[in-house]
């Protein structure tokens with residue numbers, strides 16, 4: 361009770377609109393993680409999201425506002441697999457909150473709950489590869505997200521036993537809502553011609569639904585392409601159908617040049633839902649991607 365009250369006052373700036381002290385103060389790195397935390401925590405959790413979907417999680421820097429948010433957090437929900445390695449460990453260390461240190465119950469990584477793709481590839485770390493321990497972008501697979509939701513529900517139950525049944529029930533509801541949309545998604549993506557991604561960030565979605573990845577604008581994750589690489593990609597895919605998708609923080613130059621060369625559409629599409637999204641907002645975000653991939657020409 362006392363702890364909850366203090367958390368509410370200190371967190372007042374970030375949790376504007378809260379009418380009562382929540383049982384769990386949750387800080388999520390991305391809006392996908394925030395959506396899960398909101399859906400599972402419901403009225404028992406207040407959720408702060410550190411990065412809006414127009415920011416590149418690989419490239420953020422620790423900021424005072426993040427450190428303030430982390431100072432009173434009961435639980436950090438990160439994507440993990442080194443996606444936030446450049447800034448989250450620094451921000452957590454600066455926050456001086458031992459409950460959210462890695463290895464503690466207050467630190468949770470989505471990527472640690474599921475099988476990862478692209479594990480054990482030769483990592484070009486020296487060249488600037490930002491996926492040295494496997495592909496971290498698990499938030500783009502709704503099925504993996506349902507598994508993460510279940511694990512997150514258990515973690516919240518551990519931290520707040522009085523809410524255990526609520527958290528578990530909410531995680532089950534999210535899994536059911538996901539399951540309900542799967543058949544329609546599968547049907548819409550059957551026969552989709554494929555996609556060129558800028559970065560290997562939607563790989564989990566493509567893998568889940570069998571949509572071909574026709575190429576990537578970056579050859580090595582995190583390393584900008586050369587004009588020669590774009591030209592080679594364009595020549596290689598002449599006469600084929602597809603769509604080019606790139607994140608809001610990527611330069612439009614290479615995608616647009618490639619789109620012109622191939623006669624395809626280049627779409628700028630976020631990897632995470634709007635910052636205030638809940639579980640339904642996350643599923644709508646996947647819907648938007650399905651829409652884009654299924655309309656490729």
Ligand SMILES: [Zn+2]
Nearest residue numbers: 490559561581
């Ligand atoms: Zn990445």
